[in-house]
Amino acid sequence: MEPIYQIYPNEIGAKGKAYLAVRRCRADDLEDVLRRGREKLLSLGAAEIYVTCSDPAAPLEEGKLADCRLVHVRDMLWMERELTALPPGGAELDLVPLARERGGAWLTLHNESFFDAPNSATYGPQDLETALEEGHRCGFAQYSGVPVGIYELNLTGELPEIEGIALQKNFRGKGLGRALLVRSMEALAALGYGRCRLMVATDNAAAFALYRSAGFRAAGVQSRWFQMLGSY
Numbered sequence: 001m002e003p004i005y006q007i008y009p010n011e012i013g014a015k016g017k018a019y020l021a022v023r024r025c026r027a028d029d030l031e032d033v034l035r036r037g038r039e040k041l042l043s044l045g046a047a048e049i050y051v052t053c054s055d056p057a058a059p060l061e062e063g064k065l066a067d068c069r070l071v072h073v074r075d076m077l078w079m080e081r082e083l084t085a086l087p088p089g090g091a092e093l094d095l096v097p098l099a100r101e102r103g104g105a106w107l108t109l110h111n112e113s114f115f116d117a118p119n120s121a122t123y124g125p126q127d128l129e130t131a132l133e134e135g136h137r138c139g140f141a142q143y144s145g146v147p148v149g150i151y152e153l154n155l156t157g158e159l160p161e162i163e164g165i166a167l168q169k170n171f172r173g174k175g176l177g178r179a180l181l182v183r184s185m186e187a188l189a190a191l192g193y194g195r196c197r198l199m200v201a202t203d204n205a206a207a208f209a210l211y212r213s214a215g216f217r218a219a220g221v222q223s224r225w226f227q228m229l230g231s232y
């Protein structure tokens with residue numbers, strides 16, 4: 001069985017970060033796959049490398065492996081909530097749907113707002129096309145007429161997903177994050193949904209605390225991520 005893995009170098013230029021996702025691998029091959037993936041990403045200029053493995057036959061654990069040290073840094077956790085008895089606090093913000101003519105502004109605001117979020121991806125033209133597709137509701141979070149953040153709602157799965165909400169750095173710490181979350185839930189409820197889900201990195205302390213305080217509860221781990229540190 002040939003191992004299957006993917007490398008993600010797109011964040012190297014902006015953040016120095018790169019990712020390795022092992023999809024299929026025998027336990028005996030795991031060390032070689034990690035070594036090859038790490039060498040490739042280092043050759044591309046990665047300063048930080050993170051790895052996950054979705055094959056239960058080759059689970060990752062903390063410790064020395066493939067001439068490096070694996071340190072668990074986060075889980076990507078699914079959380080769910082009923083769309084009833086929604087908390088107050090959304091009136092300050094308006095959700096303004098995305099239109100193609102404002103696509104460039106939306107991409108810029110998205111990437112600014114998510115830049116320092118753990119495990120975040122920089123969006124480009126193809127991501128904009130996805131945001132404009134049927135089954136997606138994306139746009140701007142607007143405060144006093146000014147775009148201060150973005151939202152992404154994905155209606156294509158078994159449960160509707162709040163795929164992304166984020167604010168520009170200068171507008172954080174003012175209660176607008178809770179307002180954006182509430183407005184997103186209200187939008188899904190208005191579409192007739194009774195339950196929703198979202199994903200959060202467990203080391204994103206502010207987002208994790210917000211979602212829990214708003215009534216979301218853990219529903220399962222999507223992936224576990226380890227940082228690959230230098231050999232010792």
